[in-house]
Amino acid sequence: MSVFEFFFKYKPIVYEKGRLAFQLIGSPGWFILFVLAAAAGAYYAYRNVARDKYSNGLLVLRAVTFSVLAFIFLRPVLNISTVLPQESYMAVVIDNSESMNIKDDGQVSRSEQLQKQLESTNFFKRLSDKFKVRIYRFDRDAERIEHMQRLTYTGKRTRLESATDLLYQELGSVPLSGVVLITDGKDNASKQWTESLSRLEARRIPFYTVGVGSESITRDAEIVKVAAPRETLKESTAVVDVSYRSYGFSGRKATMYVRENGVLLKSQEVVLPPDGEIAEKSIDLPVKNEGTRLFSFSLQAQDDRIPENNTLDALVEIKNDHPQILYIEGEPRWEFKFLRRAIQDDPNIRLVTLLRSSQNKFYRQGIDKEEMLAEGFPKKREELFQYKGLIFGSIESTFFTQDQLKMVVDFVSNRGGGFLMMGGRNSFAGGRYQNSPIADILPVQMSQEDRTPVIGKLKLAVTPYGQTHPLMKLSADANANIKQWSELPPLNDFNKTLDQKVGGIVLARGQTEQKGPTDPILLAYQRYGRGRTMAFASGSSWRWQMEMDHEDMTYELFWKQILRWLVNTSPDSVMISSDKDTYLPGETVRLDAEVSNKTFDRMNNAKVVVKVTNPDGVTESLPLDWNGSQEGVYQTELNASEPGIYQVEVNAAQGSENLGKNRTAFQVQDRPVEYYDALLDTRFLQSVASATGGRYYPLSKIGDVPEDAVYVTGETSFVEQKELWDVPFLFMLLCLTLAGEWFWRKKKGLA
Numbered sequence: 001m002s003v004f005e006f007f008f009k010y011k012p013i014v015y016e017k018g019r020l021a022f023q024l025i026g027s028p029g030w031f032i033l034f035v036l037a038a039a040a041g042a043y044y045a046y047r048n049v050a051r052d053k054y055s056n057g058l059l060v061l062r063a064v065t066f067s068v069l070a071f072i073f074l075r076p077v078l079n080i081s082t083v084l085p086q087e088s089y090m091a092v093v094i095d096n097s098e099s100m101n102i103k104d105d106g107q108v109s110r111s112e113q114l115q116k117q118l119e120s121t122n123f124f125k126r127l128s129d130k131f132k133v134r135i136y137r138f139d140r141d142a143e144r145i146e147h148m149q150r151l152t153y154t155g156k157r158t159r160l161e162s163a164t165d166l167l168y169q170e171l172g173s174v175p176l177s178g179v180v181l182i183t184d185g186k187d188n189a190s191k192q193w194t195e196s197l198s199r200l201e202a203r204r205i206p207f208y209t210v211g212v213g214s215e216s217i218t219r220d221a222e223i224v225k226v227a228a229p230r231e232t233l234k235e236s237t238a239v240v241d242v243s244y245r246s247y248g249f250s251g252r253k254a255t256m257y258v259r260e261n262g263v264l265l266k267s268q269e270v271v272l273p274p275d276g277e278i279a280e281k282s283i284d285l286p287v288k289n290e291g292t293r294l295f296s297f298s299l300q301a302q303d304d305r306i307p308e309n310n311t312l313d314a315l316v317e318i319k320n321d322h323p324q325i326l327y328i329e330g331e332p333r334w335e336f337k338f339l340r341r342a343i344q345d346d347p348n349i350r351l352v353t354l355l356r357s358s359q360n361k362f363y364r365q366g367i368d369k370e371e372m373l374a375e376g377f378p379k380k381r382e383e384l385f386q387y388k389g390l391i392f393g394s395i396e397s398t399f400f401t402q403d404q405l406k407m408v409v410d411f412v413s414n415r416g417g418g419f420l421m422m423g424g425r426n427s428f429a430g431g432r433y434q435n436s437p438i439a440d441i442l443p444v445q446m447s448q449e450d451r452t453p454v455i456g457k458l459k460l461a462v463t464p465y466g467q468t469h470p471l472m473k474l475s476a477d478a479n480a481n482i483k484q485w486s487e488l489p490p491l492n493d494f495n496k497t498l499d500q501k502v503g504g505i506v507l508a509r510g511q512t513e514q515k516g517p518t519d520p521i522l523l524a525y526q527r528y529g530r531g532r533t534m535a536f537a538s539g540s541s542w543r544w545q546m547e548m549d550h551e552d553m554t555y556e557l558f559w560k561q562i563l564r565w566l567v568n569t570s571p572d573s574v575m576i577s578s579d580k581d582t583y584l585p586g587e588t589v590r591l592d593a594e595v596s597n598k599t600f601d602r603m604n605n606a607k608v609v610v611k612v613t614n615p616d617g618v619t620e621s622l623p624l625d626w627n628g629s630q631e632g633v634y635q636t637e638l639n640a641s642e643p644g645i646y647q648v649e650v651n652a653a654q655g656s657e658n659l660g661k662n663r664t665a666f667q668v669q670d671r672p673v674e675y676y677d678a679l680l681d682t683r684f685l686q687s688v689a690s691a692t693g694g695r696y697y698p699l700s701k702i703g704d705v706p707e708d709a710v711y712v713t714g715e716t717s718f719v720e721q722k723e724l725w726d727v728p729f730l731f732m733l734l735c736l737t738l739a740g741e742w743f744w745r746k747k748k749g750l751a
Helices: 003-008 012-017 028-045 056-073 110-120 123-128 160-171 193-201 334-343 402-413 478-486 554-567 682-692 699-708 728-748
Strands: 019-022 076-083 089-095 132-138 142-145 176-183 207-211 220-227 231-233 236-247 253-260 263-271 278-287 291-300 311-319 324-329 350-358 361-365 389-392 418-422 454-462 491-494 505-512 521-528 531-536 574-578 588-595 607-613 619-626 633-639 644-654 657-668 695-698 717-723
Touching: 003 728, 012 076, 019 028, 028 056, 056 728, 089 123, 089 160, 110 123, 110 699, 123 132, 123 699, 132 160, 142 160, 160 176, 160 193, 176 682, 193 682, 207 682, 207 699, 220 291, 220 311, 231 236, 236 253, 236 291, 236 311, 253 278, 263 278, 278 291, 291 644, 311 657, 324 334, 324 554, 334 350, 334 554, 389 554, 402 418, 402 531, 418 554, 454 478, 454 521, 531 554, 574 644, 588 607, 588 619, 588 644, 607 633, 682 695, 695 699
Parallel strands: 089 132, 089 176, 176 207, 207 695, 231 311, 324 350, 324 389, 389 418, 418 531, 574 657
Antiparallel strands: 019 076, 076 717, 132 142, 220 236, 236 278, 253 263, 253 291, 291 311, 350 361, 454 491, 454 505, 505 521, 521 531, 574 588, 588 633, 607 619, 607 644, 619 633, 644 657
């Protein structure tokens, strides 16, 4: 017997679900009249007491005494609906997933704790005395079982809707008094859980949820998420953000390991955050091998009790497709010469340059066709859009037509290209770009005045944010990186700009000999539409090459990183992707293709076919259909059951015109998803119980369910009266008020 039952005779659920009534007066509303009469009687009893001996406390105590006596005299009862024994069904639904094998305390698994509680409370025997019991197990799928021995706790995923769907199918037409849901509350596979539950909720079927597990695991370090680019250029640096958390390891050190196709690349020491908090580590990965590469990230902490959740993978497609960048320069200068030389030996980037040597005469380099750029800067979209990056050097805005400038904006926003403006006497405001369409896409604002570039020495100073950005990393070591930047020769000029725009990110500023109110912006970028833009407000970075040791590669490294960043996310006319890079065996894979023509207009009437090659080398061709809601987006789905990496190639055509092809990959891996985010989700189970009119129980209170579950309204229930006149608390209250009044009267000299 609990303390509550000792004082109030019945369990809390009886008071929660029961309705108060009185056998002598019916409606409990009439009892208010008796309370008023008790107050009047108390006042009448003390009406003639002298003022110095009168107290409102005496009046209240007498009124309470009269009210309690009236309450007992009127024979109060609780009317509560109670099911008839063996006239209705009770479903017991038990989680059969792998998470039930977790040992929260490091000693006893969740399934073992459940079994002990069921046996010690004689749960099923007591429940069977009142209901026709049906037992179900669920993980990704659900099924009815005859006894507990059928529970294996080997399910790879938890899909609660599979259980509710099965209950609706099998017990939808029989009197179902309730559902006992025993789980840790984690659902990682349901897609329409709310809709599935609502069908049972409409029948007013209560869920008695039982939470198995703990809300705090004593020792666990877990990798929560790996955010990596799905594709990148060969010889680039992929930035991967690894999120992790821990319990019981706050402030302790752990080691993060990175492997490529099983080969260890690097390891780094990390400090584990406070319990439950998520920390993030950015890792720079030089990618040198072309093709589909599998990177694994694992976190190892000593005495970790759930090692199954220490590793996550990222599948990255390393491409070697030689993206083209068009660089137009208005005059011969050192920056042009040294930049071409820095990129000359790069096997992955094709730099096509257009140098104005005199009026209406251009010097073309890097072209592969004689007619390429023969008439100067492109005048047609299909000609410009074949490039993935575009660089404006020192060339005035009036060189271009308004249509060409608008086409450049479209090149960034719709085509998704990268745009860079470099400093020079005819760049930024010096080239009168502040009133042109180009002003909209730059990450910095330009002044209407001070158009002439400033000539004078200034040091490039990396901003705090820039120190963490891969573009500004000359060395893997943070301190060495700062030192290397500080030792570079000063620049010789810069273009004045105003502040960065709302979405602009400043990576570097200039420090001049004469300090101004703010250091000028030297390097900034922003996203614009589908593309990205950058401003480098100096034309003298070539000095880093001229004035440093001939073996120093800082200048080359800086510009190679800039140009790769410029085109790394620029899409092709035909793109293919999966909704994620890793699936469980049998899980549905969704493929999305984006199809455009050469001018990057989205095409809804193309013929799109994808070829999927499984790990055994067997290829299957699947048609993709336009999804009907997004321009140029085609979709298909497939089931992949065999573990390994699947190669995907898409081809698109419109009539006889080939629009293009592309490739991606995904992997199928039987990974232990049930061990991730493994804490007991009490809040979710409480919300299910509350929404359905049931109750939530910790596992230690599962023995209360058989007694509580009988109080439910249904076609097989009757109204039972629970008498309240003999509740111990009423007599204790009566004794307290009488004793309290007597002592108070004695103190006042009235007794």
